[in-house]
Amino acid sequence: MAFVEQHIHDAPTSFWSKYLFSFDHKVIGKQFLWYGIFFLMVGGLMAMMIRWTLAYPGVPFPLIGNLLFPHTGGVVPPDTYAMLFTMHGTIMIFFAITPILIGAFGNFCIPLMIGARDMIFPTLNMLSFWFSMASGVLLLASLCLPLGAAAGGWTSYPTLSTNLGQPGMGQTLWLLSLFLFGVSSTMGAVNYITTVITLRAPGMDYFKMPLTIWGIWLTSILNAIFVPVLGAGLLLLTFDRVFGTTFFLAGAAATSGRGDPVLFQHVFWIFGHPEVYILILPAWGIVSDLLSFFARKPAFGYKMTALSLTTITVLSTVVYGHHMYTTQMSPLLTQSFMTLTMLISIPSAIFFANWLGTLWKGSIRFHSPMLFSLGVVFVFGLGGLTGLYLASTSIDLYLHDTYFVVGHFHYTMAASVLLGGFAGTYFWMPKMFGRAMNETLAKWHFWLTMIPLNGIFTGMMVVGYAGMHRRLYNPFIYEFMNKLIPINQFITYSAIAMGLAQFVFLYNFFKTIFFSKNEPLASDNPWEVGTLEWQIPSPAPHYNFKEIPHVKCGPHEFGNPNLKTGRDFQYQTEELVEVK
Amino acid sequence: MNSNRAHDMKLIQNSVAMTVTLISFGMLFATLFLGYFLLRFNSPTWPPVEIQNMPQLIPFLSTLVMALSSVTYYLLEKNGPQRKLMWGLTFILGLAFLALQWSLWGALKSSGILVSNGMVPSIVYGFTWLHAAHIVLGLIALLWIGCLIFMKSPSLTSFKLMNVGKFWHFLGVVWLLMYLMIFVL
Ligand code: HEM
Ligand SMILES: [Cu+2]
Numbered sequence: 102m103a104f105v106e107q108h109i110h111d112a113p114t115s116f117w118s119k120y121l122f123s124f125d126h127k128v129i130g131k132q133f134l135w136y137g138i139f140f141l142m143v144g145g146l147m148a149m150m151i152r153w154t155l156a157y158p159g160v161p162f163p164l165i166g167n168l169l170f171p172h173t174g175g176v177v178p179p180d181t182y183a184m185l186f187t188m189h190g191t192i193m194i195f196f197a198i199t200p201i202l203i204g205a206f207g208n209f210c211i212p213l214m215i216g217a218r219d220m221i222f223p224t225l226n227m228l229s230f231w232f233s234m235a236s237g238v239l240l241l242a243s244l245c246l247p248l249g250a251a252a253g254g255w256t257s258y259p260t261l262s263t264n265l266g267q268p269g270m271g272q273t274l275w276l277l278s279l280f281l282f283g284v285s286s287t288m289g290a291v292n293y294i295t296t297v298i299t300l301r302a303p304g305m306d307y308f309k310m311p312l313t314i315w316g317i318w319l320t321s322i323l324n325a326i327f328v329p330v331l332g333a334g335l336l337l338l339t340f341d342r343v344f345g346t347t348f349f350l351a352g353a354a355a356t357s358g359r360g361d362p363v364l365f366q367h368v369f370w371i372f373g374h375p376e377v378y379i380l381i382l383p384a385w386g387i388v389s390d391l392l393s394f395f396a397r398k399p400a401f402g403y404k405m406t407a408l409s410l411t412t413i414t415v416l417s418t419v420v421y422g423h424h425m426y427t428t429q430m431s432p433l434l435t436q437s438f439m440t441l442t443m444l445i446s447i448p449s450a451i452f453f454a455n456w457l458g459t460l461w462k463g464s465i466r467f468h469s470p471m472l473f474s475l476g477v478v479f480v481f482g483l484g485g486l487t488g489l490y491l492a493s494t495s496i497d498l499y500l501h502d503t504y505f506v507v508g509h510f511h512y513t514m515a516a517s518v519l520l521g522g523f524a525g526t527y528f529w530m531p532k533m534f535g536r537a538m539n540e541t542l543a544k545w546h547f548w549l550t551m552i553p554l555n556g557i558f559t560g561m562m563v564v565g566y567a568g569m570h571r572r573l574y575n576p577f578i579y580e581f582m583n584k585l586i587p588i589n590q591f592i593t594y595s596a597i598a599m600g601l602a603q604f605v606f607l608y609n610f611f612k613t614i615f616f617s618k619n620e621p622l623a624s625d626n627p628w629e630v631g632t633l634e635w636q637i638p639s640p641a642p643h644y645n646f647k648e649i650p651h652v653k654c655g656p657h658e659f660g661n662p663n664l665k666t667g668r669d670f671q672y673q674t675e676e677l678v679e680v681k
Numbered sequence: 682m683n684s685n686r687a688h689d690m691k692l693i694q695n696s697v698a699m700t701v702t703l704i705s706f707g708m709l710f711a712t713l714f715l716g717y718f719l720l721r722f723n724s725p726t727w728p729p730v731e732i733q734n735m736p737q738l739i740p741f742l743s744t745l746v747m748a749l750s751s752v753t754y755y756l757l758e759k760n761g762p763q764r765k766l767m768w769g770l771t772f773i774l775g776l777a778f779l780a781l782q783w784s785l786w787g788a789l790k791s792s793g794i795l796v797s798n799g800m801v802p803s804i805v806y807g808f809t810w811l812h813a814a815h816i817v818l819g820l821i822a823l824l825w826i827g828c829l830i831f832m833k834s835p836s837l838t839s840f841k842l843m844n845v846g847k848f849w850h851f852l853g854v855v856w857l858l859m860y861l862m863i864f865v866l
Contacts, residue, residue: 221694287705295698299690329705333712337807345796346803348716359799361723364716371712 107218107300109644124223125643126208129230131533133204134526136230136237137197138610143241144192145600147185150177156586156593158575179574183252184271186572188244190255191275193515194380195282196237201522202383203286203324204233207293207317209533213634213641214311216302216650221295229288236281243274251275254572256369257338259349259362264342276339283332290324293317302633304652308404309673311632311656315407316386319414320379327375327418334368363428370421378417380514381481384521385410385452388474391524392456393657394630395471396463397669400657402455409448409455416445426497435494442492449485453478464660468628469543473524476551477517480558484512487562502572505565511558520550523606531623534614535640542609549602556595564588631672632656650674695840703851706815710855713808717862720800728801734792735805736785740864743781744857750774751853758842768827771849775820782813808859812852819849 113119123129153162154177161167161175170178177185208226212219220226243250248269253261257275260266297318301310310318340346341360348360393400400406422430422438430438456478465471487509491497500506523546531537564585569576576582626635633650634641651674658671663678671678721727750771757767789795789805796806822845829837 222698291698291701291705294701295694298697299694325701325705326708329707329709330712333709333716333811336811337713337716340803340807340810344806346807347797347799348720348803348807360803361720364719367719368712368716371715 106649109218112643122227124219124227126212126220126223126226127533127641127643127645129226130205130207130209132230133200133208133233134533136233137199137201137205138607140192140196140200140237141603144189144197145603147189147192148596149600151182151185151189152593152596153177154182154574155576156590158577180249180252182574183254183572184249187252187254187257187275188240188250191240191251191279194255194376195279196233196240198380198514198518198522199282199286200233202380202518202525203289203317203320204230206313206383206387206522206525206529207289207321209529210311210313210634211293211296211317212300213532213637213645214314214632214656215297215300215305216633216646216652217296217300218645218649220292221300222292225288225292229285229292232281232285232288236278236285239274239278239281243271243278246271246274256366256373258369259338259341259365260351262338262342263350265350273339273342276335276342280332280335280339283328283335286324286328287332290321290328293321294325297321302650302652305673306652308407309652309655311386312389312400312403312406312410313383313386315410316382316384316389319410320382323375323379323382323414323417327372327379330368331372331376334365334372337368338365363425366425366428367421370424373424374421375417377510377514378413380518382410382414384477384518384525385481387521387525387528388477389452389456389459390632390656391470391474391528392459392478393659394628395466395468395474396460397466397659398459398463398657399655399659400455401458401461402451403655403657406452406455409452412448413445413452416441416448420445423492423497426494427501439492439494443489446485446489453482453485468527469538469540469547470524470528470628472544472547473520473527476520476547477524480512480516480520480554484509484514484517487512500565502570503565504561504569504571507571508558508560508562508565511561516554516558523547523550526610528628529634530613531627531639532634532641535622536613536617536620537623537627538609538613542605546602546605546609549605550599553595553599553602557592557599560588560592560595564592629668629670631658631670631675633673636672636674653677691838691840695844699844699847703847706848706851710811710858713811714858714862717804717808720804724800730799730801732794732801735794735864736788736792737864739781739785739788740860743778743785744860746774746778746781747853747856750778751850754846754849758839758846764830768823768830772820772823772827775816775823775849779813779816779820782809782816785809805863808863812856812859815852815855819845819852822848 110124113123113125120128123132150162153160159176162169162177166175166177170176170181208220211217240250246269248271250271251257251262251267251274253267253272257272262272297310297314337346337348341348341350346360349362349365350359351362389400389406420438420442422434423442426435426438460478487505491500491506491509527538527543565571567585569582569585577586623639625638627639628635633646633652636650637646653675654671654673654677656673658673658677660669661671661678661680663680664671665678753767753770753774757764757771760767786806786809789802794802794805796802826837826841826845828834829841
């Protein structure tokens with residue numbers, strides 16, 4: 102495709118235009134990173150309160166309990182518990198993972214890795230950030246309402262989320278906040294998709310793009326198509342709450358021609374299942390690249406990986422019914438959804454095998470980004486397998502709404518995406534902020550995260566398999582649950598350990614950015630990889646590329662014995678050296 | 682770089698971006714229609730409760746107005762000299778559409794069809810509100826185009842005209858579908 106070069110703009114000079122209302126994709130990416138890390142901490146604190154309640158029901162939350170819940174002597178009250186798991190889920194999915202993986206890495210990586218000077222619509226990009234800012238503020242504001250924030254779960258099914266289930270403004274603000282978030286995501290998606298299609302540097306074919314870009318691009322396509330579906334659902338629910346329509350109200354009124362609560366579930370999951378792939382695809386892309394970079398080998402089956410990711414993207418649009426097996430669908434439908442869901446394991450298995458193929462006989466460098474990537478391989482493997490159990494209708498009738506599901510989606514979504522996000526952060530840190538983070542601390546961070554993480558989520562699957570339901574304030578009022586208290590305490594201790602380990606990261610992160618001014622800047626290419634962003638200075642200059650690069654080979658050309666350059670890798674701008 | 686290629690490239694960029702944008706907006710309305718079909722076909726009778734005096738004339742008129750405004754916008758894009766006139770007509774027709782919707786809501790209310798009366802009123806009100814909100818967006822875009830036209834601004838490119846036009850025609854098509862679903866079928 103004809104390529105047209107973007108002009109180099111003058112460097113911004115004032116604080117205002119440089120850090121706040123910046124048009125620069127790199128700055129906007131960093132803004133999203135800060136935003137995501139902030140919400141990660143908020144959501145993490147909420148998780149601690151949830152876990153504490155499940156391990157020690159009726160015992161005051163340590164340290165800050167008395168401050169937060171004075172009227173109960175520091176014990177998390179039941180209605181607050183519902184609010185906590187709702188806000189935890191919402192915050193982690195929409196306000197932590199999405200901004201970090203899509204907002205931060207999407208923004209930062211796309212132009213740099215395809216050889217462009219910026220996104221195609223910089224103003225839209227800035228607007229997208231400020232919309233998500235507004236949405237975050239609304240969500241946090243809803244925590245201060247007299248009746249509390251939303252408490253109907255992140256899925257906000259009616260009737261939990263209608264005026265019957267949730268009086269007050271909390272749920273309404275939640276709806277508006279998510280709608281704004283959706284607007285922001287859609288703006289981002291339009292920008293990312295168009296940028297990838299039209300701004301690739303000369304020679305950067307689709308099959309020469311790094312897999313990171315593949316992941317983010319496919320995610321954006323899903324975003325553009327399915328976030329508006331959620332938007333429609335949110336608006337109709339808002340109408341029900343505020344203006345008195347009855348789209349999702351039923352009950353006795355069903356006979357008088359009211360609406361249908363299950364309709365919301367359809368709308369939610371038509372969006373919701375693609376959404377889980379929206380979250381994981383960027384992480385898959387990043388990990389696919391990093392495995393090759395640090396195994397010093399070409400990505401095994403690069404094209405197959407890209408195509409399997411595409412297949413998964415397509416299939417993910419037609420499997421949403423597996424979240425609704427228990428809603429009295431016709432068996433014909435459940436069987437079809439089950440078959441389609443199982444079909445996804447074929448492309449998943451292909452790219453997973455490709456990951457292993459990449460590692461096979463590699464000369465692996467165990468730097469921190471690689472450790473985290475290997476972590477993703479492990480936790481995603483486990484999480485993906487548990488999905489198959491849930492996909493099978495007969496098993497799911499038992500497992501649905503138990504902690505097994507919670508374990509499943511934390512392994513696939515929380516753990517994989519979190520570790521993938523850390524891998525990306527450690528990897529691109531030198532290019533983003535000019536200096537790499539401390540490796541020793543990073544490795545400590547990895548092990549201190551990885552071990553408790555598995556304790557938490559395996560524990561959840563065990564208690565779920567034993568029949569513990571999710572979203573119960575105190576499951577132990579059922580006698581048969583009592584034997585599960587020790588495992589729940591184990592999960593809680595693991596969670597506290599993992600939470601504390603994140604301070605290692607925070608310390609390292611802040612230290613590198615703010616308190617390392619005297620240390621030298623990182624070299625252009627500290628990890629010795631060949632993608633375009635590593636040929637420009639660290640940190641990347643505001644115009645990215647002085648001259649637009651001409652791409653001649655793929656992103657993973659490693660370990661070619663015929664290379665005469667003294668390096669074991671090729672830059673993407675170099676003519677491919679044949680391997681005989 | 683020759684300017685022809687730059688023009689082609691800009692055309693591609695604008696078309697891609699606008700296609701994605703319209704797919705997004707389209708999915709919003711498609712979801713509404715999906716909801717409509719699910720509710721309708723799961724209901725043993727339609728309408729589930731007898732609805733009397735559903736206004737017919739007003740929505741028919743708004744459909745006409747919407748169609749006309751698409752025609753005038755098309756002419757606005759086509760010819761230079763009558764640009765201002767065509768822009769004015771489009772904008773007035775857009776406003777007229779909003780006014781008609783407003784009177785539709787009034788007519789519904791005065792014939793006893795209130796928002797909270799159940800499924801059919803929910804659909805009629807909810808869908809028309811959402812569509813009207815998008816018409817407001819469209820009018821804002823038209824106003825912006827109008828400013829550029831009247832100020833003879835050099836930044837008024839054929840791409841801007843094209844994009845706003847696509848959005849406006851899209852809203853027309855959505856309205857036609859809504860009209861057929863709610864008032865005709
Ligand atoms: C490998 C293939 C996968 C299969 C076969 C699969 C299957 C399923 C099934 C059947 C359920 C419904 C369980 C129930 O509610 O009873 C489920 C729930 C869920 N899955 Fe997966 N899954 C897979 C991968 C993933 C991935 C990659 C993610 C995220 C990145 C993910 C995230 C979720 C979430 C968030 C839920 C539950 C949401 C909720 O109810 O709150 N899954 N999965
Ligand atoms: Cu799913």
